[in-house]
Amino acid sequence: MNTRAFRLGGVLAACLATVWAGTCLAGTAPALDPGAYPGTLTLAVDVSDASRKLFRVHETIPVKPGPLTLYYPQWIPGEHSPSGPIENMAGLTFRADGKNLPWRRDLTDMFAFHLTVPEGTHTLEVSFDFLSPDNGGEFGTSVSVTPAIVDLEWNQVVLYPAGYWSRDITVQPAITLPADWQFGTALLTAARHGDSVTFKPVTLNNLVDSPLIAGAHFTQVDLAPGARVPVYMDIVADAADDLAITAKDTEHYRALVQQAYKLFGSHHYDQYHFLYTLSDSTGHFGLEHHQSSDDRIGADFFTKPEAKLLAAGLLPHEYVHSWNGKFRRPADLWTPNFNVPMKDDLLWVYEGLTQYFGPVLTARSGLWTPQQFRDALAETAASMDHRPGRTWRPLQDTADEAQILYYAPRSWGNWRRGTDFYPEGTLLWLDVDTKIRELSHDRRSLNDFARVFYGIHDGSYVTVTYSFDDIVKALNQVQPYDWAGFLRGLLDTRQYHAPLAGISRGGYKLVYTDTPSEITKAATKVRHTLNLMYSIGMTVHTKDGSIGDVLWNGPAFKAGIGPGMTVVAVNGREFSEDAMNQAISGAEHSSAPIELLLKNTSYYKTYKVDYHGGLKYPHLVRVKSVPDYLDR
Numbered sequence: 001m002n003t004r005a006f007r008l009g010g011v012l013a014a015c016l017a018t019v020w021a022g023t024c025l026a027g028t029a030p031a032l033d034p035g036a037y038p039g040t041l042t043l044a045v046d047v048s049d050a051s052r053k054l055f056r057v058h059e060t061i062p063v064k065p066g067p068l069t070l071y072y073p074q075w076i077p078g079e080h081s082p083s084g085p086i087e088n089m090a091g092l093t094f095r096a097d098g099k100n101l102p103w104r105r106d107l108t109d110m111f112a113f114h115l116t117v118p119e120g121t122h123t124l125e126v127s128f129d130f131l132s133p134d135n136g137g138e139f140g141t142s143v144s145v146t147p148a149i150v151d152l153e154w155n156q157v158v159l160y161p162a163g164y165w166s167r168d169i170t171v172q173p174a175i176t177l178p179a180d181w182q183f184g185t186a187l188l189t190a191a192r193h194g195d196s197v198t199f200k201p202v203t204l205n206n207l208v209d210s211p212l213i214a215g216a217h218f219t220q221v222d223l224a225p226g227a228r229v230p231v232y233m234d235i236v237a238d239a240a241d242d243l244a245i246t247a248k249d250t251e252h253y254r255a256l257v258q259q260a261y262k263l264f265g266s267h268h269y270d271q272y273h274f275l276y277t278l279s280d281s282t283g284h285f286g287l288e289h290h291q292s293s294d295d296r297i298g299a300d301f302f303t304k305p306e307a308k309l310l311a312a313g314l315l316p317h318e319y320v321h322s323w324n325g326k327f328r329r330p331a332d333l334w335t336p337n338f339n340v341p342m343k344d345d346l347l348w349v350y351e352g353l354t355q356y357f358g359p360v361l362t363a364r365s366g367l368w369t370p371q372q373f374r375d376a377l378a379e380t381a382a383s384m385d386h387r388p389g390r391t392w393r394p395l396q397d398t399a400d401e402a403q404i405l406y407y408a409p410r411s412w413g414n415w416r417r418g419t420d421f422y423p424e425g426t427l428l429w430l431d432v433d434t435k436i437r438e439l440s441h442d443r444r445s446l447n448d449f450a451r452v453f454y455g456i457h458d459g460s461y462v463t464v465t466y467s468f469d470d471i472v473k474a475l476n477q478v479q480p481y482d483w484a485g486f487l488r489g490l491l492d493t494r495q496y497h498a499p500l501a502g503i504s505r506g507g508y509k510l511v512y513t514d515t516p517s518e519i520t521k522a523a524t525k526v527r528h529t530l531n532l533m534y535s536i537g538m539t540v541h542t543k544d545g546s547i548g549d550v551l552w553n554g555p556a557f558k559a560g561i562g563p564g565m566t567v568v569a570v571n572g573r574e575f576s577e578d579a580m581n582q583a584i585s586g587a588e589h590s591s592a593p594i595e596l597l598l599k600n601t602s603y604y605k606t607y608k609v610d611y612h613g614g615l616k617y618p619h620l621v622r623v624k625s626v627p628d629y630l631d632r
Contacts, residue, residue, distance in 0.1 A: 053133070069112055077333075080403060092126075166205040167204070185199075234274065253315070256361055264323050267458065277294075304526075320358050391496050434505040534617065556609055590612070
């Protein structure tokens with residue numbers, strides 16, 4: 001028996017003779033075969049019924065007679081978790097030679113389907129519907145469709161043969177769009193006939209790495225005019241007026257591309273597409289891909305200054321991921337296909353360093369002013385410095401448990417800790433950057449590390465993996481030091497306060513005043529949330545008074561207040577943003593507690609908060625006796 005035939009028969013051999021209608025039920029998947037899968041899969045996705053959020057999928061898979069296991073992608077790159085939305089698959093049918101075939105889901109692996117291919121059959125027809133979500137969820141489980149927009153992630157609409165590396169499976173994708181819609185993607189078009197588009201064949205891993213956006217209102221902006229390697233911003237919106245990118249915006253995003261090249265000294269794509277969705281009706285997030293990024297934000301991003309200020313760092317963050325996360329990736333996050341579990345222990349590099357370089361490029365490109373950068377950093381520092389969960393959970397554990405924490409509740413977030421490797425990663429890598437500058441007398445910095453670590457293999461987008469030791473080695477190449485001990489100290493320490501040495505070494509210190517920064521005011525206005533964590537110790541929604549989080553052992557906590565309650569009245573007055581701020585300011589000059597009438601389900605109770613420190617908002621102030629590494 002040849003090796004490939006044995007691979008197909010191995011599933012049945014492992015089944016211990018457990019058979020239902022000729023279909024294997026065992027949980028043992030075939031061993032991975034590094035050879036290429038024979039033939040090309042075709043994948044046709046019809047999204048013309050977008051108004052009802054229905055995707056029709058038809059797939060053909062070259063097969064051989066005998067047992068066959070097919071996978072639905074489970075572990076989605078960039079989501080760092082087994083988040084494949086298989087619960088939205090319906091109407092699954094397998095056909096061969098015009099006849100339906102029996103199949104059964106694996107009893108332990110819900111993402112695996114077993115069936116037996118009849119003798120004489122060479123092509124398997126697969127059909128199913130993907131019921132695109134209509135509410136809630138994170139990433140691919142959030143709303144991705146409106147009557148004017150479709151955001152398509154190919155992992156949602158494909159089954160693939162088990163036993164092979166995703167890079168060794170070739171797929172020819174196609175899509176049918178609603179009438180007269182335009183689209184953006186890093187995939188290369190082979191042909192378009194009306195509303196049907198066929199793309200050139202790609203490997204399965206590149207297909208999943210190349211999402212598509214489409215819409216009735218679409219525009220494309222060239223961010224690298226005349227360049228050998230093109231970079232585009234493809235924008236879809238629910239309304240044509242929301243596509244109002246200005247010449248100044250375009251100038252800043254073109255500067256972003258050039259600043260990234262200066263930082264990394266390389267690029268790792270043949271072309272790059274920012275896929276930008278502007279809608280108040282879809283999920284809002286960014287998801288990195290090697291030659292594109294799936295970026296979704298509110299409809300008013302280009303038309304409302306506060307929205308633009310708050311979300312200015314989204315595209316720079318996802319763009320950095322083309323280098324950090326896609327080209328260079330932690331070894332435990334590289335897997336041969338989408339159903340092998342990932343390990344998230346180095347997300348403090350993958351996401352944390354990206355969360356540092358992203359804001360740096362936001363400022364260097366002009367999307368933020370230096371002051372706005374410092375204000376954003378002050379917010380990050382204050383948030384992490386009011387994170388009592390750091391006393392029991394070190395930063396390393398937030399990365400280790402990321403696959404769960406991405407979907408953890410937001411309540412008690414400061415005690416539970418969430419995906420803090422993002423914001424605390426900013427502080428960690430600022431600490432590294434300023435330490436390099438200090439040790440080298442400002443001759444070297446994290447810019448040099450970026451070129452050493454990410455500047456290799458210019459033009460290639462073949463992933464290069466790394467370990468903790470590789471990070472340490474590259475840092476020592478830039479500036480000799482005990483980087484292993486330095487990093488482990490930051491990763492493994494359990495203490496209340498955040499690591500702010502990078503700020504102080506950078507020539508600044510974190511202070512609090514009663515005047516909110518521009519960033520703070522924008523966050524309150526856009527998110528409709530009053531952040532009082534640094535005063536009475538809670539956050540409250542300005543429209544309905546609902547309490548989002550309460551600082552563990554803070555003043556509100558000690559008064560008996562918890563997340564999920566609703567503020568009805570403040571010191572006898574109906575709740576409002578002004579009423580709350582005035583009560584906190586007034587208590588600074590009074591010994592009387594702040595009285596909050598709260599609703600907790602159907603119960604009402606007055607809570608007395610003994611706090612007299614006034615309103616507090618974070619800022620960074622310059623320490624002139626220390627070199628100004630931060631601004632440099």
